[in-house]
Ligand SMILES: NC(=O)c1ccc[n+]([C@@H]2O[C@H](COP(=O)([O-])OP(=O)(O)OC[C@H]3O[C@@H](n4cnc5c(N)ncnc54)[C@H](O)[C@@H]3O)[C@@H](O)[C@H]2O)c1
């Protein structure tokens with residue numbers, strides 16, 4: 001039995017809705033805040049998020065709202081707004097948040113401009129909240145349908161982690177505890193940039209060998225940055241690092257991967273983004289990752305190439321040539 005009976009979810013996109021459903025299946029009462037009135041209406045009247053997660057019938061114990069103040073009495077909060085919207089959303093919730101409320105950050109990205117991780121943003125906007133991070137290989141539709149999934153749930157103190165795992169975990173949605181919040185955040189953020197790289201490789205028809213090389217060398221980049229920022233190396237070998245990298249780089253179900261495929265096929269970024277309602281976190285996170293790598297003094301050539309392609313500074317073909325013509329080097333460095 002969890003001490004957290006009422007769960008507030010901030011963000012009614014695909015992931016917020018899937019997590020709300022998981023928490024409901026775990027026996028919790030859930031209030032789901034959505035910015036769009038039509039999303040709240042669809043959930044409350046039709047038991048479906050027809051905008052962001054169509055085709056999944058949602059449990060009766062989920063109530064949707066457009067009023068963020070309605071989450072004030074929740075025992076724990078899941079923050080699932082896209083990374084670039086997280087700050088204003090937390091700012092709006094701050095006056096309603098009780099002291100020492102656990103806030104489980106479930107979004108995967110780094111704030112552009114400030115280079116802040118989501119835990120930093122939470123600390124600045126709601127300093128009294130207790131931070132936690134959820135990250136790992138998990139497509140919203142798989143989780144919402146109850147397909148088996150395992151994720152990393154990171155907290156500073158294991159007792160809080162255990163309580164949160166009991167609050168939202170089910171046999172089909174298995175959280176594994178970690179004490180490494182930074183590792184979980186960096187893993188989830190960098191894998192999105194690398195998924196764009198793998199998508200480009202696929203879109204250009206570079207073959208499965210290149211795909212595997214991108215995953216392995218991308219994993220080295222992710223680990224270098226995370227360790228330089230204070231993470232444990234082992235965290236990146238787990239669900240929130242390698243696990244999520246493999247998932248996101250292997251399926252065009254991923255918004256980041258499919259964005260890369262379209263870029264590799266020669267489409268313009270503006271056209272790809274223009275026809276999507278769903279968030280593609282790697283696009284805003286790529287330049288932030290590159291800036292962080294410069295600050296930390298670590299090499300991330302694949303992420304640099306992706307950021308340069310996304311900014312329009314370099315063509316896909318030129319970026320590929322630059323990567324392939326780098327000097328030969330030692331694998332472990
Ligand atoms: N979808 C998944 O499979 C999945 C899985 C794990 C993690 N995530 C992460 O969850 C986060 C949310 O992604 P998603 O898939 O739920 O989103 P989504 O693509 O389904 O929907 C977009 C979301 O952005 C919100 N939004 C748009 N404009 C906004 C604004 N001005 N202020 C606040 N919110 C605004 C919408 O309300 C909606 O919730 C991302 O960081 C993503 O990386 C997603």
Ligand SMILES: O=P(O)(O)OC[C@H](O)CO
Nearest residue numbers: 136137138139254255256
């Ligand atoms: O669709 P994506 O690329 O945002 O990926 C979704 C999840 O992060 C996969 O774990």
